[in-house]
Amino acid sequence: MPDTPAIEVRGVTRLFESRKGFLFREHTRTEALRGVDLAVRSGSIYGLLGPNGAGKTTLVKILSTLLLPTSGSARVLGHDVVEDSEWLRPRIGLVLGGERGLYNRVSARDNLRYFADLYGIPGGEREARIAAVLERVDLLAAADRRVEEFSRGMKQKLHIARGILHRPEVLFLDEPTIGLDPKSARETRKLVRSLVSDGVTILLTTHYMFEAEELCPEIAVLSKGRIVAHDTVAGLRQLVGGDRTLEAEAYGFDDREVDAVRRLPGVSKVVSEEYGPRTRLTLRLRSLQTSPDDVAAALPGHSELSVRERRTSLEDVYLDLVEEEAH
Amino acid sequence: MTTVEVPRISRSRATSASLRLSFLMFMADPQWLIPSMIAPVVFGLVAFELFRGSGPYYLTYAILGAGMMSMWGQTLYGSGWAIGQDREFGTLEPTVQSPTPYVYVVLGRVLWNVISGLIGGGIVYLVVLAAAGSPPAVPDPVGFVVLFVFVMLTLASVGILFSAAWVYTRYSGFIQNVGEFAFYVGTGCMFPVVLLPFWTNPIALIFPPTWALDALRYLAIPGYVGFGWGFWPDIAGAVATTAIYVAIASTVFKRVELHVLSKGDLSDY
Known part of the structure; x- marks a missing residue:
């Protein structure tokens, strides 16, 4: 079934409820996603644009099995993200990025060894696979340095290395170049393109318009939890x-x-x-x-x-x- | 849609990876020297002075009391903290998102804490030995060591179950601090539970270490009278309660994971 989308989202909503206060409980409800529909072709790169708080990360977390939708359905590689999360997890990768999310006191190599074992990468392949991904993100020379010594850009590269270590079929990149210097950002975009040419399906969220324009043949704009438009860049231009x-x-x-x-x-x-x-x-x-x-x-x-x-x-x-x- | 074959997840390998990472984190962070190396020295000296002259087996009491105090904190507190640390580092999300069930990651962390707890117990032994100038009289040294390790495993089973709460809430450190001393006294770490008011005994028996510690005292202290039923029923009780804790933990972890995925606060700290 070549036409089956690698990612398919239908009517997904997500409501966050929080309570604060002890004697006088304050109950707040936030609708992060309000009926999102999306389809991403296999082997393509799809951009998700939106302002802060639009719901991009929430959608990425739902698709990567880290969050349950309140309603609606989401399928990745033809499998439901809630019902088939065990099947999906070894086949998808997630790069959330930022300063957190790594074991800072140990080396980059040890971070990757740990996750390689959690993903069941065969012991005989592990070291070669780690060296290969570190080389791919240009971190091989720093492989044995503690992550706490890394710059923001190096940490971001390590996040990406971890995300692709187990060779996922679908990769979710949540603002992969945020905070990177122009050179590192360009290298990251080059890496993203090379992953697509390897056949990986990528859903990329970004704030940078030129990045989306450069990388993504198709783009959806998410605002206040809704997809307000989705098309090619040319189609979106006509739309506005x-x-x-x-x-x-x-x-x-x-x-x-x-x-x-x-x-x-x-x-x-x-x-x-x-x-x-x-x-x-x-x-x-x-x-x-x-x-x-x-x-x-x-x-x-x-x-x-x-x-x-x-x-x-x-x-x-x-x-x-x-x-x-x-x- | 065609998908590639994915490697089979080995739970033992995931557990050992978690254990290894815990060891590396421990070695990389000097703050752990205090609870693991310095505190056992203090506990050993205090227990030695506390029990000195209280009977022919005071050295054994001192070693057991201080040793358990050191190991209790290391195992249980360390296990809880390991999860809290994942929250702090922001590594809880990528770990939960991996194909390995999180309970095996926790198991690795707890096992490392058992090992570091045993090291603490060894330090206590050496300190009391140095203070007394002679080794304690233990009728069955090999059985004592084996049972000592078993006590640690019963502690670990409590650690695993409590860890579920640490995944569930970001206030784990607070709960841990409030509960630690009560559990420590209630399970007979420093002195036998039978010395506490009778109404506390049924509560204490809920915890596997209570049974295992009572058995350890039966083995190590001739003439010891703890719970009236003796050594082997204590062992049976410890095995049964430990099995129940592990069984509950594996179920609870699945439910906790569902709950946190529903709540969406894995990255909160």
Whole structure:
């Protein structure tokens, strides 16, 4: 069944309940996920974008069997994450990253030896496998150093090494490059691409738009526990009003001028933002009919006016979608 | 959908990996020297002075009392702390997410604590020996050592069961501190339970070490009268309660895992 998605999520919700206080108990309920549907093709890399608190990590934890959904169903490699967690755990990898999650007082190699044994990697293969993953993440030279001596980037690489040590078929990467310097982040992205070429299915959450654009053919935007859009980057651009973006800046525009710009051919959306004394109008365009000169003509009387054209970025798409959801 | 073959999980290998990691963490952290090396010296000297002149077998009483005090803390407290440490390090999530059932990871931690507890017991023995200038008279030294190790295993069974609570809650350290002394006295670590008010005896018998310690005193101290039923019923009681604790622990761990997955606080500390 080649068309069966490697990851399939249907109507997943997750409610967190917490109580605090002793005499006067305060009960809070947070809906982290509100009916999420998602499908990720086998052997592909799928990006999950969303602001802090959108529910990305919650979804990743549910898919990696670390959290039970409140309702709905999630299947990975065709198996239910709740019912078949024992079957799934050796076949999936999880990289949560950050400063925590490692045994800091022992070496990188000993961290990996421990997890190799928990994953049942054959004893005869263990050392070679550890050396191979450490080399792949460029940590072989530091293999016998205590993890507490590692930089943030080195710890992140060790997290990734642990996540791929048992050769998972599906890998969940939760913000794998957060806090990394540009060089390490680039190396990590290169590693992610090489994993995909090895046939690993990857679900990647990230805050970095360029990273998602560079790595993920398909992207879902998660906001307030809901998938607000999912498509290719090109599809998402069309969804928010077009591939082209024009920006006009001056010392203030009145409502009549904004309306004039909005009526130009092909303009699907106009957003006005204040930048100190200046105002920026951002125009999303679905066609080539309107040029920067047309916009300048629609905004007469601004000697200091500047108009420039650029391609609609994934960041524009993301901000549009998240802001729409917020309103 | 086709999937690759995955290696079979060996529970004994996972347990030994956990034991090895505990050893490495112990060696890497100087703070453990205090409970494992220095405290037994203090316990041994205090117990020696406390029991001195109290009878012909005071040395045995001193060694048993101080030895158990040292090992009790090491085994039970250490087991609880091991889980708390996983929470602190943020390693509870990746460990629970691995295919090895968490109870085997806990078992490895507890076994290491048993070993370090035995080292503490050995230090107590040497300290009391040095203070007294002569070894205690033990009728059956080999049986004593074997039973000593068995007492540690009964302690470990309590440690495993209690560890479930440490996975469940991030307040494990607090609960441990509150309960430690009561359990220590209640199971007869320092002095026989029969010396306590009678109403405490049935409660004490819930704990496997109570039975095992009573048996150990029967073996080591001629003329000892603990629970009236004697040595072998004590052994039978210890084996039965230990088996019950291990059986409950394996069930409880599954339920606890389900609960924490439902609650979603494995990464909280």
